[in-house]
């Protein structure tokens with residue numbers, strides 16, 4: 001080791017290189033281990049994906065698309081990216097796939113920019129009814145670039161009113177209908193929305209960020225064969241590592257979307273993330289993954305039953321996916337106060353907006369993916385629903401402390417299969 005003696009610094013472990021950070025990471029690990037995870041947008045990625053992300057590709061510049069990279073020595077990365085693309089296309093039956101987006105929000109912007117001109121009209125699900133901010137919310141670039149109208153839900157009917165969407169589309173004449181949601185516990189009828197789009201000459205863009213694992217497992221209708229474009233995250237029910245968006249599209253839209261993403265929005269993608277995606281799109285194509293997703297659905301229904309048995313109202317009346325949304329519009333809960341109370345008693349979950357006169361209605365968004373991976377069965381999910389209902393009621397008696405103890409016991413009995421550092 002000649003040089004300046006710095007080689008030793010390159011091989012020093014985290015624990016001594018940065019004890020303060022190492023302690024924080026250990027704290028996070030402990031919190032993960034000691035809490036029941038009901039965050040609908042979380043899951044646990046596998047060891048093999050983490051190995052791919054921590055591989056030598058973390059140092060490789062991935063500018064450009066194969067085989068036209070601007071940085072030398074990209075042939076092996078080209079092979080990795082082609083593998084990821086081929087596997088993604090097979091998994092979702094897509095004519096074209098782009099696996100480089102740095103997040104699924106970025107993927108959405110790439111689709112909009114690739115297929116629309118500024119000022120074009122889009123029709124999308126209202127964010128207070130479960131839609132995602134990147135589908136035209138005023139505070140997002142999508143809402144500032146296009147003319148957006150929203151459709152909502154018919155709460156009494158338990159979902160989107162497709163006849164009303166058809167009427168609205170006939171009046172508004174959108175260039176694109178955006179279908180997809182971040183807090184909507186029912187299945188979206190993409191085929192129906194595709195027919196509505198076709199009837200007014202609009203494109204259909206389906207964002208399946210939340211349900212893509214169910215789609216991959218064949219347990220949720222797949223919009224890819226007929227939609228103009230489809231995007232998904234990799235880390236929700238698809239159970240891959242975080243950061244990354246997948247774009248699937250008709251072959252005819254491929255070049256426009258690819259160019260809109262890069263160079264239009266981002267330069268080099270993460271080569272190591274591309275490697276993890278190659279692994280992921282094959283890993284979830286195996287029969288055991290369909291078995292896991294089947295249990296995820298069963299457990300979401302059990303969780304909903306446990307909550308309903310304690311008379312907590314459920315948004316849209318229940319679940320058809322991995323997600324359950326508790327309707328707290330009739331209560332005094334604020335998102336912060338509820339989050340704190342749940343965490344103190346051993347639950348992590350997330351709050352969401354629900355339709356309301358002031359747009360401020362609070363919902364508690366829950367999912368069954370994480371605890372199903374950890375081995376919790378339907379009976380446990382039902383029990384967790386009951387314990388959660390008790391905590392939401394907001395009293396502070398010894399029964400709450402007992403609920404907290406039981407939840408921590410469940411967390412300990414359902415270990416996370418693998419975590420990184």
Ligand SMILES: *Cc1c(COP(=O)(O)O)cnc(C)c1O
Nearest residue numbers: 103104105132181182207209233
């Ligand atoms: C989570 C989510 C996204 C955003 O995913 P990121 O990778 O975090 O950007 C986009 N659309 C929908 C419907 C989502 O639920």
